[in-house]
Amino acid sequence: MSIKKRADGAEQPYSLGILKLRLPFVHYKLEIPDILQGMILCVVPLSITALMTQILGIPFEIAVAFVVLNNFLY
Incomplete structure (x- = not known):
């Protein structure tokens, strides 16, 4: 409201x-489509952290930092 x-x-x-x-x-007011869009915009980029840790061998915290930095600079 x-x-x-x-x-x-x-x-x-x-x-x-x-x-x-x-x-x-x-x-x-905050609406359901706004909530869903926010969840998608957070979950999809963070899903790459699993690949970064497995393939590149970097720690999880650094992978999350890369993703957050990429999202802010995008």
């Missing part, structure tokens, strides 16, 4: 030039 209520079609309260800043739980 959103904290701030607004009329349909009204402007969002925070503007960034030509863009609008919309914060989760403040301007829009």
